[in-house]
């Protein structure tokens with residue numbers, strides 16, 4: 001039934017987001033990039049994304065599927081790869097998060113398919 005279906009999806013999305021955020025050990029994706037610290041950031045990045053924003057969107061039912069969550073995760077990683085030069089800690093952290101996150105998202109999609 002719909003109410004049964006929605007509960008597992010929300011719980012699955014929350015668990016997936018928690019697992020993704022665990023991989024951000026430097027916690028550079030925890031909050032939005034601070035425009036006071038990085039004044040030119042919005043000249044390059046039109047749609048900023050971070051884990052706190054993703055969590056708010058999740059709790060306000062903005063994500064209806066693993067794919068919806070994955071889209072914002074990929075946006076967050078892509079923004080970091082675009083703005084930061086290849087020889088920076090930020091760029092390297094984004095590559096690592098992308099690779100570790102990929103496995104987590106594939107597993108979550110399998111669970112969603114099995115539940116649904």
Ligand SMILES: CCOC(=O)c1ccc2c(c1)NC(=O)[C@@H](C)N2
Nearest residue numbers: 028029033037038080083084090
């Ligand atoms: C206190 C200074 O913090 C930053 O300059 C800073 C802090 C966090 C950042 C970031 C910059 N850039 C980024 O692309 C994303 C991933 N994280």
